[in-house]
Amino acid sequence: MSTPARSGRRTPRFDSLEQKVFLNLWRTYDRLRTFEDDLFGRHNLTPQQYNALRLLRSAHPAKIPTLDLAGRLVSRAPDITRLLDKLQQRGLIERDRPAHNRRVVRIGITTAGLALLDELHEPLQDCHARQLGHLSPKQLKQLSVLLHAAREPHEDDSSSWR
DSSP: OOOOOOSSSOSSSSSSHHHHHHHHHHHHHHHHHHHHHHHHTTOOOHHHHHHHHHHHHHTTTTTHHHHHHHEEEEEOOOHHHHHHHHHHHTSSSEOOOTTOOOOOOEEEOOOOHHHHHHHHHHHHHHHHHHHTTTTTTHHHHHHHHHHHHHHHSSSSOOOOTO
């Protein structure tokens, strides 16, 4: 069996600079995510659930309406109810409906949820250091600015990430 002759031309690895950057973002996310998946997995938690708890802690002792919480999450949660059901089953959050508006569900973090976040604090700091600690503070600031610039035109006007 013979092999086809090479024409000497290399097929470009990427169709465009934008594609190259996007695929680099995707690959970077995949590589960095494994550190958090391992940490959160040991606590039977997803990164999305952790983020919800983190946001609830920032509002504590107040409670946040479900839709407000969903809008503040780092990534969209198409099934916020299921995510919250799992946290409530573990006793990490509580929900209530105000008497004046029964359509609204407010979410608050429990003492157990706060304790879990306290337990995760140092290991998560170590995780972030393993993920990005090889970059200088100047590089981290530059990366943050560039990521914000790339994302900003695609954020909703009401986004807390704007």
